[in-house]
Amino acid sequence: MGVVYLGYRSTRPVAVKVVRPQLAEDEYFRRRFALELEAIRRVGGFHTAALVDADPRAATPWIATQYINAPSLLELLEQHGPVSELGAWWLAAGLADALMHVHSVRLLHRDLKPGNVLVAADGVRVIDFGISHVNGGTGLTTASAALGTLAYMAPEQAADSRKASEAADVYSLGATLVHAATGHVPFYAQMPAQRTLDVQPDLTGLPPALLDLVSHTLAFAPEDRPTAQSVMEEAMGRLLDFGVPTDAQAYPPLPEAFLAEVLARKATTAEAPDAVPGTEAAVDAEPDDVPYLVPEPVPEAAPLPRHAAPTAPGPRRDVTPDRWAARWRSRIEDRRGDYGG
Template sequence: MPPVHRAGTGAESKDPEYAGQYRLEARLGAGGMGVVHLARSASGRRLAVKVVHAEYAEDPEFRARFRQEVAAARRVSGAFTAPVVDADPEGSRPWMATLYIPGPTIAEHVKRSGPLPPDETVQLAAGLAEALRDIHRVGVVHRDLKPSNVLLAADGPKVIDFGISRPSDSELRTETGQLIGTPPFMAPEQFQRPRAVGPAADVFALGSLLVHASTGRGPFESESPYIVAYQVVHDEADLAGVPDELLPLIQRCLAKNPEDRPTPDALMTVLRAVRGPHPPAPRGPVPLVPQQRTPEPHSLPGGRGEQAGGVTDTHVKAGSEPAPRLIEGMKAEPERVGDEAESVLGGSVGGG
């Protein structure tokens, strides 16, 4: 299936022809807050360009969050992300361009081909531990690590979508009572103390992501995001089917207390022993070919908002009450695009 081109009526006819100097060739995907387009640089390099919907361009808070997303993505090394090539958060239609990275997300790969075998799950864990070390050492907390935000590229996993990430020196804060993320991959403190979320929340999310990658389901599952949130805060994770070599590590990642979770550096030390002295080279799935099928909109830090772990990505609103009352007060508002859901908050452009 070829990319969807701009010509036509309705929403597509409103797409701009250019973002800065980049001609937008085709749509890769659309979300509630923006559209991701395929484009090429002057040298012919393929790019994924996220363009914000016109109505959100008029919102000062959204612009501030989009500006923060661009800044966070630029801080992180391109070795573990889709590097930012250019951006204009101050334009009439804010936009950001990153390199286009072929390859499915973990969510897509598991849905299409089933769980990863144990050796590939260990390799994935090692790559993501390195990625989190890289993200955290520049003072950024991702806060939305999940299967649809990790690309399985040929040279190792790439973490994408910094839409709700937060640099440690940011003065921008979430509105009172607002809490955003994907419940099966959120840490307990994200439900209880959203203003105090630190790097350990990403480690918890890594544990949940590895369960999904190795078993095809999450450690906390329900059709209701409220129940999932309660399970994350109170219940023990379901780790049936997790590879034995990763079980102790994942158990530590999923500790309820952030202080009990390992750092990325500690994870790398453990995984080095698990993999042995000569680990295999990264081996990603066969890259997707844009000319043969629609390129995936996950090549940007604003990837697909897929269903993951049995619960859709959800915009949840909650206070900072103790956990039992917190669940009662939560309000879930899934935003859907076709058959997919996205998580949305202010400056986050989930799903594109």
């Protein structure tokens, strides 16, 4: 679709997505790019990167969003292997919360996967709304187009992208959890027709405690899957049982290698080099449109103090409710009203 640059709005770094020149001449693509912009506007900045500025009508359309200095879940999995059971529940809660918000503004993401999840110290961010859909609206999707990523795609979406629903996003959430907790994708397919079949996912290595939730999210029939709210409530209940602390500075309950990289990336300031030859030729825009674009730097991990790793997860147990538990149970109750449940 395009190239993403590290840019600057005054002194603050932003991510600037610039459409490839050959696509900028395609009216269909311009319309889809405008839909992506509308999706980013709707979702806001709590669960994703906030919109900064955009010009979908420029000679080369572009979108600038908040730059989140965090690795993707896919990067972390490829470098460090799967997360712990506790880390998987933390991811489940964050992703389900993000989907609840996306769906509340009548959007479908349709491409939730580890590569579209940023893992920050204060929670996950879901990015890339390039193939999102306004629920109930007149979209640009055709029946022959299976939009999304096959390894994480719901069967009904593989058959016809117009049939994607909130349940399809929940399916992708479950597939993402499988990858996060096992280190491998749940499905292997090279063409959409393979994903329309009722085949069993590869759950090798999945912690037994996650089996029930994941199996339900990956149900073949959309009506057999839980809602995003149900997933969040189950995940929060598990986290409560683990006693995840919040009294002091709380870090994500991720494996030590994951946490070290997340914190190292957070501590690295995005700085522009003095001069980058040729970068100005990559953008067909007026200087006022995109004031300063440079390739995104690759931060180097700096030595960090060791943080206490979570204890190994054990069986669920009854615990005495504390302030953390009361706070989250109250939030869950409030969310039921917020989302019509």
